[in-house]
């Protein structure tokens with residue numbers, strides 16, 4: 028008789044897997060957002076779209092370092108027409124790159140032109156305002172609220188139909204900082220107002236049988252952004268909607284704090300399984316955003332695009348200059364993908380704490396280090412040869428590629 032032993036079920040509190048929210052797949056040119064596809068990385072060029080050569084170079088620069096969808100701005104009809112040249116030039120000199128453009132309600136002709144050239148358009152519900160600002164206003168009656176809803180529908184319909192008929196997609200991008208007055212009066216400056224803004228547009232799209240939608244709920248304050256995305260997920264679940272989410276923290280700033288702030292918002296949601304595409308918005312060159320996106324995804328185990336380094340913080344037991352050696356190991360191996368490499372200061376705790384690294388560089392005794400493959404010590408070598416011997420070991424295992 029054959030006995031089959033079943034794995035012990037994992038108790039939810041000990042589950043180390045991120046269970047991603049189930050979403051529908053939304054096509055954006057050659058990539059897909061949602062539907063279980065890897066979380067997509069995106070950014071935006073800051074070249075003027077009228078500068079065709081500059082824009083092509085900017086898009087290519089971002090795409091070559093891993094940006095999978097590139098956004099452009101289209102403030103005028105001339106910009107919209109320039110996109111046809113940008114697209115054509117990218118395809119003839121490089122390759123097809125999924126493109127998305129921002130469009131505005133007061134330029135529907137521009138939007139319809141843009142929709143011919145890009146794979147996705149982004150609209151901001153907060154900018155669909157038809158009434159003049161009125162300082163005396165104290166609220167909106169149900170009828171006024173509904174009438175404006177009808178105008179929004181009328182304005183949006185041609186764009187929705189165009190995208191639907193071309194099999195393209197739309198991002199409904201709500202921003203906390205630009206909610207319409209009507210939403211502010213009715214729901215306040217709250218996550219609920221953001222969610223209602225998005226739902227109004229989603230329902231218009233659904234009534235026209237268009238469901239290639241991605242939704243974002245950005246805010247510059249992380250707690251507001253977290254609450255808005257979570258509430259959006261709750262409402263979508265209640266309504267049986269499965270649209271993928273685009274995560275981001277707006278105006279995150281620059282430098283270390285900008286990166287930490289973006290990570291605090293984006294990673295917190297991703298860890299809960301929420302989010303299908305991300306953009307880290309930094310007040311820096313867009314190329315600087317891509318490594319941050321990949322670091323967030325790699326740290327959460329959602330994508331593996333680089334070597335995962337495990338290193339101890341060093342302490343009194345450390346037998347070599349850990350910072351220097353980690354730097355040397357990283358420089359020598361950072362072009363490899365999919366490997367976990369540990370650099371640990373001593374054999375007392377090092378081997379036990381280097382998690383499940385594929386290779387380990389561990390302080391053995393003064394002047395000597397030990398190289399590990401998994402949990403097995405392979406050899407002891409003089410510290411001066413350590414990095415080269417590590418490379419030799421990876422080569423001997425057939426896991427090396429030249430940079």
Ligand code: SF4
Nearest residue numbers: 339342345372373377
């Ligand atoms: S692995 Fe060793 S050297 Fe590194 S922190 Fe732990 S005890 Fe200290």
